[in-house]
């Protein structure tokens with residue numbers, strides 16, 4: 033191996049055999065051998081990745097989302113006060129205090145959750161949209177989707193606005209969702225966990241495609257899922273949970289929290305600045321929804337607790353938490369800071385959008401396009417599917433993708449920071465999302481590099497050699 037190649041291989045992270053299998057692509061095994069050399073056994077790794085982490089997350093995250101809501105609504109967004117209050121009692125009593133006031137499956141909560149699901153499913157079926165092909169899966173399947181996410185989003189948000197105007201005439205308001213959000217969140221938590229049991233069984237006994245199977249470990253299968261893209265009655269489950277539920281409910285909640293804040297305090301600039309940035313980001317997401325269907329969430333992550341519960345419960349609670357916090361903690365920014373934060377936030381959204389766009393553009397034009405006004409630098413990377421078929425794909429090594437391998441995560445994190453800054457520094461709670469996101473994206477950059485190195489082998493090493501930094505140019 034040449035010196036340059038050797039150096040690049042050192043920048044690779046270890047790839048476990050099970051990672052390679054779950055990615056489903058043949059290829060690069062050097063990282064795995066490295067792991068064996070330093071004596072980490074397969075058994076220890078399996079226990080940590082397949083039992084400890086899933087159990088830890090499945091126990092902590094449902095409580096964490098309830099705590100977040102509880103802190104924002106009952107302790108004015110102060111983790112300190114919340115911890116003080118719950119540490120007065122035993123763990124069991126604390127859990128009781130946390131869940132005790134919540135009416136799981138109350139009539140109101142059930143009507144809101146099921147009412148919205150029926151609405152979203154109807155729109156998914158009825159709104160027109162071009163059929164788009166997802167990327168080919170490791171088993172050689174090509175899922176087809178109806179690209180009507182943007183119209184679903186516009187119709188839903190417009191209807192919500194019209195509903196607000198109509199309800200006002202009767203002295204009612206959609207902000208009743210904020211008043212009962214504890215019940216709704218508790219209900220969502222429980223229903224989503226049951227839904228994941230359904231997905232687990234469906235993947236084992238009635239899978240929708242050959243991209244399915246069990247790892248032999250029930251805990252891991254429930255957490256990770258047993259199917260890559262399950263379909264029920266013609267509905268794609270991951271498109272529903274990730275886009276039509278998680279991302280849309282996030283937007284709906286941002287709107288409802290802003291409305292509640294207006295009803296309580298009149299116009300509060302921090303709430304509006306944060307809401308504009310979040311809604312602009314979500315609008316960008318739906319505009320690019322077909323692109324999202326080629327990300328690792330769809331290509332690699334199966335429909336289990338991680339993705340489905342995550343999108344049904346974690347996204348609505350954690351992702352919208354800055355707005356939830358601002359309802360009880362209005363901050364007045366003034367014109368200068370409002371304009372400054374808005375401008376920086378919108379700039380971050382455009383950089384993030386154009387990075388995703390460059391990657392898609394260069395592939396759809398087969399490299400025959402301009403990136404930053406120049407002919408793009410590309411690698412024509414070959415890879416092999418599980419059935420042995422040879423395929424080729426393009427890796428862009430210029431534009432945003434020439435600065436670092438995941439440069440687009442920087443504007444993603446900065447943007448989250450910009451919609452959090454309006455909440456000020458009095459409490460730590462509003463920073464929960466941006467901290468989670470930084471950890472998630474750092475971990476994701478490792479996962480993605482693992483996935484790409486096992487998929488593309490030497491071609492990915494070549495990319496790492498040309499673009500040596502993972503996220504932050506010259507640093508990391």
Ligand SMILES: NC(=O)C1=CN([C@@H]2O[C@H](COP(=O)(O)OP(=O)(O)OC[C@H]3O[C@@H](n4cnc5c(N)ncnc54)[C@H](OP(=O)(O)O)[C@@H]3O)[C@@H](O)[C@H]2O)C=CC1
Nearest residue numbers: 326327328384388391425426427428429433440441444480
């Ligand atoms: N707010 C949140 O919670 C999160 C937001 N995001 C955002 O979602 C968007 C998509 O996420 P992202 O992680 O990028 O999605 P992906 O993880 O799917 O993107 C990485 C994939 O792109 C392909 N790829 C990698 N490098 C190149 C390259 N140089 N040229 C061409 N293709 C390449 C590879 O797929 P292939 O197999 O096709 O080669 C790789 O697996 C981003 O805007 C990100 O910021 C992401 C995660 C969390």
Ligand SMILES: CC(C)CCC[C@@H](C)[C@H]1CC[C@H]2C3=CC=C4C[C@@H](O)CC[C@]4(C)[C@H]3CC[C@]12C
Nearest residue numbers: 089093274317324329337338339342343346347
């Ligand atoms: C249960 C958990 C501890 C963690 C659950 C994590 C998931 C909810 C999130 C993992 C990856 C996230 C996303 C990836 C890419 C996205 C595109 C972006 O433009 C919008 C956000 C998102 C859809 C985002 C949503 C949450 C995750 C699926």
